[in-house]
Each structure stands twice: as structure tokens, then as C-alpha cells.
Amino acid sequence: MHQRQALAYLGPSSSYSHQAALEYFNRHDYIFEAQGTIQDIFTGVQSGSASLGVVPFENSTNGSVVFSLDLFADRERTYRDIHICGETYLNVHHNLLGFASTGVSSDASPGGSGDATPTNGPRSNERQAAHGKPVTKPLASLSHIRRLYSHPQAFGQCEAFLSRYLNRxxxxxxxxxxxxxxxxxxxxxxxxxAIASKVAAEIHGLDTLARGIEDREDNTTRFLVIRKGEETAEPVAADEVDSRERRANYKTMVTFTIEDGVPGSLTDALMVFREHDLNLTGINSRPSRLTPWNYVFFLEFEGSRLSDPSGRVNSALEALGKVAKTWRWLGSWKAAKVTSD
Ligand SMILES: O=C(O)C(=O)Cc1ccccc1
Structure with a gap:
């Protein structure tokens, strides 16, 4: 019987990372191991105690998960063997969870959560918070709520509801x-x-005080799958034709730094991709922490270093190496279809 390998995710169970991992992997193929932080996932994969890790990377409403970017920036070369080998998208619908207050209902008590008006009505037809107006109303009084817990990304995805109903x-x-x-x-x-998922409410026996409190109904988080070491290159048939359509089935991510104060050095790095007809799909930066205002840049583009019939991706990376001060390939993987529910 073959030994099941460990898969590390941001726990405890019922986190969105857990749900993303369960959608991407068969639960019977791996031992799912909850980790306390995203850093623990990187450490586990680098040390080999987990074969794979699932980390949140960016959200369609609130942008990058900076904890993950900082770990991928890997300034100290702590995670030198970590590579991205997959991605998955999860539609994220947040609920406000707690204990419904017994007794008085709609009471705008001073210093409390204010003017929550309970409603059992359906979610509004509006698809997103217009001009900061929340898309949903509380299902119960919130006047007894004094403290709100969540992941920083979740706060950023529910601003309209929070500023209207839980302002102070x-x-x-x-x-x-x-x-x-x-x-x-x-x-x-x-x-x-707490701002958390429906699954978290069920697991912890919490009441749903408001449902679907995200600013936008199309709120989606992209998770990346990481592993230690590189995957082996896919054999490519001699007559396989490279094309934009083929490259769009893959993604590659690189980080790079540039020479400080040299005009055009960032442009030169970006031009490499234009010259190789490679479609850039994402750009990010984090402070290099070497000197102020110096950055580690992240680029994502269509194409794979591991399945590269014309050699275009490998040639672009070689060219990047000539114009960048430092650079690193973070992985190539099969692009996931963006889903919506
Ligand atoms: O906190 C979680 O449940 C996570 O997995 C991170 C996160 C937070 C908010 C939206 C998507 C992922």
C-alpha cells in the first residue's frame, strides 16, 4: 500500500484555504495537515515534512495576500527549493458568525454595533456594493457585538457591510x-x-448573524499550490506547434530585482516579454528590504518553462537574466479555469 503524503494548508479546518485544497485535491490521496500560518506552510514544504502546500495568493476584491508575496520574495533564501506547481480559484462568500442575542432585538445602543436592522429577507439583487452601500442586511441584532475577529483579507473584502453595521x-x-x-x-x-465561512459556522456551532457580507458577489480568491523542487519538463513532440492559445494553458511566475537608479532598467525587463510575444498576466512588487524604495518585482505570464515547444519561454528567461540584477523562476503550472457560482 502506498504511503499517503502530507498536504499543508492554512488552518484550522474550515478555512477557505482548507476548502480550496479540498476542491483541488482528492481528500483520500493526501493527509491534510492544518498549519497555523502561511509561513508554516512554506517551512513544512521546504523541510520536506509536507509534499505540497496550498497558500492564498490574491483576491479579486482586495488584491494581493502580502504574507504570501513576502514568502515568495524569499529575501533570505530560506525557501530556495519551493516552486509553484498549480493554482485554484475559490468563490468566497463571507458570513458574520456569532451568537444571536436573546432578548431585545433592534437596539442601536451607544458604543455598540449601532443600527443593525434584522431582516429575514433575501439578499438584494444588486451584484455589488454600490458606492459603499452594503449588499446585504443583518439577520439578527448586532448590538451586543463588541469585538470582531477575522483574517485581514476578509476585513478588506467586507468594508461596506462593516462600515454600515459594525462601524465602531x-x-x-x-x-x-x-x-x-x-x-x-x-x-x-x-x-x-467572526467573519468566516458557512462551513466554519457548522463546525463551531455558531449562529449566522448576516449572510453574504462580501462587497462583491463575484469575490474570488486564487490559491497557489507549492512543492519542493522542480517538476520534470513535459516531453514535447517534435512537431508540436507553439501558439498563444497553447501558452494560455500555462502560467509562469518569476521574481527579479533591478539596478537602483538606472533609468529604463524596469522597462528593459518588461520589454523582454513583449519581444518574446509572451502575455503578461500579473505584476506585483514588495520592498526588497535592502534599501528603502528598492523592490522585488513579481511577474506572471502565459507559457511554461517545462512545456515550451519553441523554446520561447526559456529564451525570455535567459534574456531577463541579462537585464535584471537578480532573478528567480518560481514555477510553471497548468492554468486553472476561473469559476463562478
Ligand atoms: O482565513 C482563511 O480562511 C484563509 O484561507 C485566508 C483567506 C481569507 C479570506 C479570503 C480568502 C482566504
Missing amino acids: VERQEVSSTSKAAELVAQDKTNSSA
């Missing part, structure tokens, strides 16, 4: 939405709430 409530950032739900379930005062 203290926010506490925690490592994941499922950790937030766990903390709320343990709070004997019943005065805290």
Missing part, C-alpha cells in the same frame, strides 16, 4: 477566518463575532 466595533486580525470562528465559539461572553 474593535477589529482583531487573526491568522485565518476559521481561527476567528474558533475564538468566537470559545468566548463565553457571546459578545464577539
Whole structure:
């Protein structure tokens, strides 16, 4: 019988990372191991204690997950063997979870959560928060809520609802939405709430105080799958034709740094991709932490270093190596289809 390998995700269970991992991998093929932080996932994969890791990378409403970017920037060369080998998209619908207050309902108490008006009505037909107007209303009074726990990304995806209904409530950032739900379930005062998933409500026995509180219904998070070492290059048939359509089935990510204060050095790096007819799909940067205002740049583009019939991707990377100060290939993988529910 073959030994199942470990797969590390941001826990505790019922986090969005857990749900993304369960959608991407068969639960029977791996031992799913919850980690406390995204850094723990990188450390586990680099050390070999986990074969694969699933990390949140960016959100369609709130942008990059900077914790993940900083780990991929790998300034200290701690995660030198980590490569990206896959991606998956998850539609993220947040709920406000806690304990419904018994007794009085709609009470706009001073210093509390204000003017929550409970409603059992359906979610509005509007598809997204227009001019900061929330798309949904609370299902129960929120006036007893004094503290709100969640992952920083979740706060950023629910701004319209939070500023309307929980404006003066203290926010506490925690490592994941499922950790937030766990903390709320343990709070004997019943005065805290979490932004987390429907699955987290079920697991922790929490009431749903509001449903679908994300600013946009199309709120989607992209997760990347990481592994240690490189995958072997796919054999390419001699008559295989390279084309934009073929390259669009793959993605590649690189990081690079440029010479400080040299006009045109960033343009030169980007021009490499234009000259090789490679479609850029993403650009990011994080401080290099070497000197102020110096950056590690991230580029994503269509095409694969591992399945490259014309050699175009490999030739572009070689050219990048000539214009960049430093650079690193972070991986090539099969692009996922963007789904919506
Ligand atoms: O906190 C979680 O559940 C995560 O997996 C990170 C996250 C947070 C908010 C949206 C998507 C992913």
C-alpha cells in the first residue's frame, strides 16, 4: 500500500484555504495537515515534512495576500527549493458568525454595533456594493457585538457591510477566518463575532448573524499550490506547434530585482516579454528590504518553462537574466479555469 503524503494548508479546518485544497485535491490521496500560518506552510514544504502546500495568493476584491508575496520574495533564501506547481480559484462568500442575542432585538445602543436592522429577507439583487452601500442586511441584532475577529483579507473584502453595521466595533486580525470562528465559539461572553465561512459556522456551532457580507458577489480568491523542487519538463513532440492559445494553458511566475537608479532598467525587463510575444498576466512588487524604495518585482505570464515547444519561454528567461540584477523562476503550472457560482 502506498504511503499517503502530507498536504499543508492554512488552518484550522474550515478555512477557505482548507476548502480550496479540498476542491483541488482528492481528500483520500493526501493527509491534510492544518498549519497555523502561511509561513508554516512554506517551512513544512521546504523541510520536506509536507509534499505540497496550498497558500492564498490574491483576491479579486482586495488584491494581493502580502504574507504570501513576502514568502515568495524569499529575501533570505530560506525557501530556495519551493516552486509553484498549480493554482485554484475559490468563490468566497463571507458570513458574520456569532451568537444571536436573546432578548431585545433592534437596539442601536451607544458604543455598540449601532443600527443593525434584522431582516429575514433575501439578499438584494444588486451584484455589488454600490458606492459603499452594503449588499446585504443583518439577520439578527448586532448590538451586543463588541469585538470582531477575522483574517485581514476578509476585513478588506467586507468594508461596506462593516462600515454600515459594525462601524465602531474593535477589529482583531487573526491568522485565518476559521481561527476567528474558533475564538468566537470559545468566548463565553457571546459578545464577539467572526467573519468566516458557512462551513466554519457548522463546525463551531455558531449562529449566522448576516449572510453574504462580501462587497462583491463575484469575490474570488486564487490559491497557489507549492512543492519542493522542480517538476520534470513535459516531453514535447517534435512537431508540436507553439501558439498563444497553447501558452494560455500555462502560467509562469518569476521574481527579479533591478539596478537602483538606472533609468529604463524596469522597462528593459518588461520589454523582454513583449519581444518574446509572451502575455503578461500579473505584476506585483514588495520592498526588497535592502534599501528603502528598492523592490522585488513579481511577474506572471502565459507559457511554461517545462512545456515550451519553441523554446520561447526559456529564451525570455535567459534574456531577463541579462537585464535584471537578480532573478528567480518560481514555477510553471497548468492554468486553472476561473469559476463562478
Ligand atoms: O482565513 C482563511 O480562511 C484563509 O484561507 C485566508 C483567506 C481569507 C479570506 C479570503 C480568502 C482566504
